[in-house]
Amino acid sequence: xxxxxxxxxxxxxxxxxxxxxxxxxxxxxxxxxxxxxxxxxxxxxxxxxxxxxxxxxxxxxxxxxxxxxxxxxxxxxxxxxxxxxxxxxxxxxxxxxxxxxxxxxxxxxxxxxxxxxxxxxxxxxxxxxxxxxxxxxxxxxxxxxxxxxxxxxxxxxxxxxxxxxxxxxxxxxxxxxxxxxxxxxxxxxxxxxxxxxxxxxxxxxxxxxxxxxxxxxxxxxxxxxxxxxxxxxxxxxxxxxxxxxxxxxxxxxxxxxxxxxxxxxxxxxxxxxxxxxxxxxxxxxxxxxxx
Numbered sequence: 611x612x613x614x615x616x617x618x619x620x621x622x623x624x625x626x627x628x629x630x631x632x633x634x635x636x637x638x639x640x641x642x643x644x645x646x647x648x649x650x651x652x653x654x655x656x657x658x659x660x661x662x663x664x665x666x667x668x669x670x671x672x673x674x675x676x677x678x679x680x681x682x683x684x685x686x687x688x689x690x691x692x693x694x695x696x697x698x699x700x701x702x703x704x705x706x707x708x709x710x711x712x713x714x715x716x717x718x719x720x721x722x723x724x725x726x727x728x729x730x731x732x733x734x735x736x737x738x739x740x741x742x743x744x745x746x747x748x749x750x751x752x753x754x755x756x757x758x759x760x761x762x763x764x765x766x767x768x769x770x771x772x773x774x775x776x777x778x779x780x781x782x783x784x785x786x787x788x789x790x791x792x793x794x795x796x797x798x799x800x801x802x803x804x805x806x807x808x809x810x811x812x813x814x815x816x817x818x819x820x821x822x823x824x825x826x827x828x829x830x831x832x833x834x835x836x837x838x839x840x841x842x843x844x845x846x847x848x849x850x851x852x853x854x855x856x857x858x859x860x861x862x863x864x865x866x867x868x869x870x871x872x873x874x875x876x877x878x879x880x881x882x883x884x885x886x887x888x889x890x891x892x893x894x895x896x897x898x899x900x901x
Contacts, residue, residue: 615742615744616746618862619744619746619750620750621861622754622858623749623750623751623754623858624861624862625754625838625854625859626753626754626756626757626815626854626855627753627819628831628834628857628858629812629850629854630757630809631809631812631831631832632836632839632850632853632854633761633805634646634649634804634805634809635805635836635844636842636845636847636850637804637805638801638802639839639844640844641777641781641784641797641798641801642692642703642798642801644700644704644707645707646802647704647707647708648708648710649809649832649835650830650835650836651714651715651718651828651829651832652680652683652714652809652828653812653828654714654715654813654823654826654829655683655714655828656676656677656680656809656810656814657813657816657823657827658722659676659679659680660673660676660729661728661729661823663676669732669733672730673732676810680806680807680810680813681806681810683806684802684805684807684809685803685806687710687802688798688802691707692706692707693795693798696794715825715826715829716825718825719825724824726822728821728822729817729818729821731818731821732749732818735748735752735815735818739751747819749819752815753815754855757851760811764804764808765847767804768847773797776792776793776796777797777800777801780794816831834861834877835854837857837877837878837881838853838854838856838857839853839854840853840885841853841880841891841892842891842892842893843891843892843893846893849891852892852893857877864876
């Protein structure tokens with residue numbers, strides 16, 4: 611019983627952390643039809659920023675400053691690497707995204723010397739509690755509730771504000787929205803800002819559980835979050851969240867079994883099965899190409 615509770619708590623917590631990254635992937639894809647391969651590295655950089663800020667500033671100052679700097683990083687990446695390629699072929703934009711990813715990784719390697727950096731212990735989140743006889747960190751319990759609250763807030767933003775209406779219009783028809791006077795660049799910047807904000811929050815939750823950060827720390831969580839976004843139906847925020855929780859739980863179950871070495875392979879095998887059965891993902895809508 612204790613083992614099952616431990617696996618379930620770990621899976622739900624991990625899934626929630628993946629969900630915050632997956633939402634960034636799915637929002638950018640919904641508007642630009644672009645897979646932002648640098649998103650996982652923004653998540654990693656947020657962790658490193660927190661490490662260095664906490665070394666010289668009190669945590670109540672370091673946390674909001676880390677979130678602000680991560681948001682600024684996401685905004686600058688969009689303006690420098692993606693905006694100039696707005697009318698370029700999608701392959702050019704994808705190559706640019708991969709280039710940004712390697713730039714962030716190499717910069718992190720230069721700054722850290724490639725040595726693991728230890729994430730600071732956050733008050734309350736890092737404390738241990740006991741649930742049904744199983745010892746776990748507070749962050750494990752907080753994560754799913756925080757993710758649900760953030761998703762509800764994001765849904766309200768998208769459905770009940772002018773910015774949200776503009777985002778939905780751009781996602782539906784990019785060219786027509788532009789002709790109707792919607793400021794495309796502003797909408798896209800807001801999308802990247804929201805995605806970076808969620809990645810920053812996700813980094814706090816993730817690195818509280820896995821405190822060692824190296825320049826490649828964002829690669830695997832970012833890839834799993836991307837799989838979750840595709841699994842749930844890329845472009846669908848609820849789909850990304852559901853996909854992330856399912857992948858997080860499945861990963862924890864596999865890692866707790868004798869077949870733990872196949873945990874990554876299982877994630878992608880599950881994705882292949884879903885895409886064979888339902889190519890648009892669990893919640894994805896069928897898109898009809900215009901002629």
